[in-house]
Amino acid sequence: MSAVNVARLSAEPLHVTVVNGAHPVGRGVAYGLRRPEYLLNVAARNMSAFPDEPEHFLEWLRTRSEFESTPEVELRERFISRQIYxxxxxxxxxxxxxxxxxxxPVSAQTIVGDVLDVxxxxxxxxxxxxxxxxxxxDRVVLATGNEAPNPLPGAEALTDHRAWVGNPWHAWEDRLPGPDGNVVILGTGLSAVDxxxxxxxLGWLGSIDAVSRHGWFPHAHFRGIEYPEFPPPGVDLATLGLDALRALVETHCALLHERxxxxxxxxxxxxxxxxxxxxxFDRQDRxxxxxxxxxxxxxxxxxxxPDIAAQITSSQLTGQLRVHAQRIEELTAAGSDRIRVRLADGRTLDAxxxxxxxGPATRFTATRSALLQNLLRRGLIAPDDTDxxxxxxxxxxxxxxxxxxxDLLLALGPMLRGTYWETIAVPELRVQARRVAETLLGSSRMDLDEGQLLLEYMI
Ligand SMILES: Cc1cc2nc3c(=O)[nH]c(=O)nc-3n(C[C@H](O)[C@H](O)[C@H](O)COP(=O)(O)OP(=O)(O)OC[C@H]3O[C@@H](n4cnc5c(N)ncnc54)[C@H](O)[C@@H]3O)c2cc1C
Incomplete structure (x- = not known):
C-alpha cells in the first residue's frame, strides 16, 4: 500500500520495486487463498485501503456479483471473507x-525473492x-509484516516431526489424524481461532485442546450502547499514567456490569x-x-x-474443544507420530x-528475520526503548x-508496536502507508482527521 500510495500521489517520475517473499503481492499472510472460511475481524465499512477514501472497499465490493444486491446497511456491517479482501x-x-x-508518472516492478541485507x-x-x-x-521501505510464531521450549528438536506445525499459516490439513485423534493448539488468539x-x-470430529496462559479467546463484536460517562468530562486520558487509567477503567467496567x-x-x-x-506512557508503563x-x-x-465466535462457543459446549489456562513448559516427541505437551502444572497432553x-516474539531484537538481524548488526535500525x-x-x-x-530507511506495520501499540490492523496501516508515501515524496498531504478515522473504526 505504500507503493500504491506513491503511485497515486507522485507528480514526478519514479521507479518503485516491490520485493516480496513467498506471498503474492497484496495478500501477505492474512489474505491468502489457503482457506475460504476465514473472515475479516473488522466490518466492511472500515476496511478501505485508503484513509482518504473511506467508502473505497464498499464500492469495490459492489462490483462483485455476490454483493450487488446486498442492502447497504447490511453490506457495511458484513465481515467479508479474507480471501475476498x-x-x-x-x-x-x-x-x-x-x-x-x-x-x-511512476513505474513499478515486482520481484519475488527474499531480501537478506541492505x-x-x-x-x-x-x-x-x-x-x-x-x-x-535511493530509499528502502521496510514493510516485512507479520513474523511466524516464536519457537517454544523443545520445539527446535521437532522441526521435522510429522505431528508438529510450527507455523499455523502453512497448510496442515492433510496431516490431520482420524476422528479418534487429538489436536493440540498452542495459543487462544486469532490464529488459534482460525x-x-x-x-x-472440515467436519473433523476428533478432540481439540487449546492452551494459553489465560485461556481467553477473543470476544465477539457486538452492538454497543451509548455511554457518555466515559471518558469523564475534563479528564485527559493521555496524562493519567497507567495506574490511574487502570483504576478509572475498572470503575467504569464495574458500572457497565451493573447495567x-x-x-x-x-x-x-x-x-x-x-x-x-x-x-x-513512560517506558515503564509501556x-x-x-x-x-x-x-x-x-x-x-x-x-x-459474531458468527466465528459462535462456532468457538459451540465447539466448547459440545465438549470437542477443551481450554487449558496454563503456561506451556516443554514439547517433546512421543514416538515418531505424536508430540507431548507438558504444562506448568505438571499435566501432559499427547497429540x-x-x-x-x-504469535510472534514480543522482543524485536529476537526477530527471526535475517534481513532485520543484518540491519540491527549494521546499526542501520535500532529497537525502540521497550524493544x-x-x-x-x-x-x-x-x-x-x-x-x-x-537517509535510507523507512518502516511501517507490525514492527512499530513500541511506537504506536496499535499497528496491526488495516485502519492503522492505511494511514501509515499513506504517511510513508508522503515522506518519500517529501510532501504532507494528509488532510484527514485521524481522530475521526479511529472513531469510525471503534463504532
Ligand atoms: C492471519 C491474520 C489475519 C488478519 N486479519 C485481519 C483482519 O481481519 N482485519 C484487519 O484489519 N487486519 C487483519 N490482520 C492484520 C493486518 O491486516 C495484517 O497484519 C497486514 O496484512 C499486515 O500487512 P503487511 O504488509 O505489513 O505485512 P504482511 O501481510 O505480513 O506482508 C509482509 C510481506 O513481506 C514479505 N517479507 C518479509 N520479509 C521479507 C524479506 N526479507 N524479503 C522479501 N519479502 C519479505 C512476506 O513474505 C510478506 O509477503 C490479520 C493478520 C493476520 C496475520
Whole structure:
C-alpha cells in the first residue's frame, strides 16, 4: 500500500520495486487463498485501503456479483471473507502498479525473492537478495509484516516431526489424524481461532485442546450502547499514567456490569485516544502494560465476527474443544507420530498434531528475520526503548543505532508496536502507508482527521 500510495500521489517520475517473499503481492499472510472460511475481524465499512477514501472497499465490493444486491446497511456491517479482501488488495496493486497506463508518472516492478541485507552507499543503498542479485535504491521501505510464531521450549528438536506445525499459516490439513485423534493448539488468539474454524469446516470430529496462559479467546463484536460517562468530562486520558487509567477503567467496567452492559464498550471508547495514551506512557508503563495487561486488552480489542465466535462457543459446549489456562513448559516427541505437551502444572497432553499459534516474539531484537538481524548488526535500525519494535520518527523515517534519522530507511506495520501499540490492523496501516508515501515524496498531504478515522473504526 505504500507503493500504491506513491503511485497515486507522485507528480514526478519514479521507479518503485516491490520485493516480496513467498506471498503474492497484496495478500501477505492474512489474505491468502489457503482457506475460504476465514473472515475479516473488522466490518466492511472500515476496511478501505485508503484513509482518504473511506467508502473505497464498499464500492469495490459492489462490483462483485455476490454483493450487488446486498442492502447497504447490511453490506457495511458484513465481515467479508479474507480471501475476498486479498482480491481487493490484488486489484488495487494491478490498477496502480501493474497496469497504471498514463495515470501516473511512476513505474513499478515486482520481484519475488527474499531480501537478506541492505548495504548503505554514500548515496542510497544496495538491496541484497538471497539469490545473489542486488538492487540499487535511493530509499528502502521496510514493510516485512507479520513474523511466524516464536519457537517454544523443545520445539527446535521437532522441526521435522510429522505431528508438529510450527507455523499455523502453512497448510496442515492433510496431516490431520482420524476422528479418534487429538489436536493440540498452542495459543487462544486469532490464529488459534482460525485453526479451530478450519477443523470445524472440515467436519473433523476428533478432540481439540487449546492452551494459553489465560485461556481467553477473543470476544465477539457486538452492538454497543451509548455511554457518555466515559471518558469523564475534563479528564485527559493521555496524562493519567497507567495506574490511574487502570483504576478509572475498572470503575467504569464495574458500572457497565451493573447495567448488564458489555464492559468492552470501554475499550471502544478508549480507541480514539490509544495513540495519545501510549505516547503519554513512560517506558515503564509501556512495559507493564505489555506484560501485565496486553492479554486482556487484546481479547476485547481484537474482536471477531459474531458468527466465528459462535462456532468457538459451540465447539466448547459440545465438549470437542477443551481450554487449558496454563503456561506451556516443554514439547517433546512421543514416538515418531505424536508430540507431548507438558504444562506448568505438571499435566501432559499427547497429540497427533500440535499447532503453534502463540504469535510472534514480543522482543524485536529476537526477530527471526535475517534481513532485520543484518540491519540491527549494521546499526542501520535500532529497537525502540521497550524493544517491541524498530525505532522511527513520526514520519516513519527509521532512527538508527547512533540516534540519527536514516537517509535510507523507512518502516511501517507490525514492527512499530513500541511506537504506536496499535499497528496491526488495516485502519492503522492505511494511514501509515499513506504517511510513508508522503515522506518519500517529501510532501504532507494528509488532510484527514485521524481522530475521526479511529472513531469510525471503534463504532
Ligand atoms: C492471519 C491474520 C489475519 C488478519 N486479519 C485481519 C483482519 O481481519 N482485519 C484487519 O484489519 N487486519 C487483519 N490482520 C492484520 C493486518 O491486516 C495484517 O497484519 C497486514 O496484512 C499486515 O500487512 P503487511 O504488509 O505489513 O505485512 P504482511 O501481510 O505480513 O506482508 C509482509 C510481506 O513481506 C514479505 N517479507 C518479509 N520479509 C521479507 C524479506 N526479507 N524479503 C522479501 N519479502 C519479505 C512476506 O513474505 C510478506 O509477503 C490479520 C493478520 C493476520 C496475520
Amino acid at each position: 486479498g482480491d481487493y488488495l490484488r486489484a488495487i496493486v494491478q490498477h496502480h502498479l501493474q497496469s497504471p497506463g498514463a495515470m501516473t 548495504e548503505p552507499l554514500d548515496s542510497g543503498g544496495l538491496v541484497h537478495l538471497a539469490d545473489g542479485t542486488t538492487l540499487r535504491a 485453526a479451530i474454524i478450519t477443523l470445524r469446516t 448488564n452492559a458489555n464492559p468492552a464498550i470501554i475499550v471502544d471508547k478508549l480507541r480514539p485516544h490509544t495513540q495519545r495514551i501510549w505516547n503519554g 512495559l507493564t502494560f505489555a506484560t501485565e495487561h496486553a492479554a486482556r486488552w487484546n481479547v476485547f480489542r481484537h474482536r471477531i465476527a 497427533d498434531l500440535v499447532i503453534n499459534a502463540t 517491541m519494535g524498530v525505532r522511527v520518527d513520526p514520519d516513519h523515517t527509521v532512527v538508527d543505532a547512533a540516534g540519527e534519522r536514516s
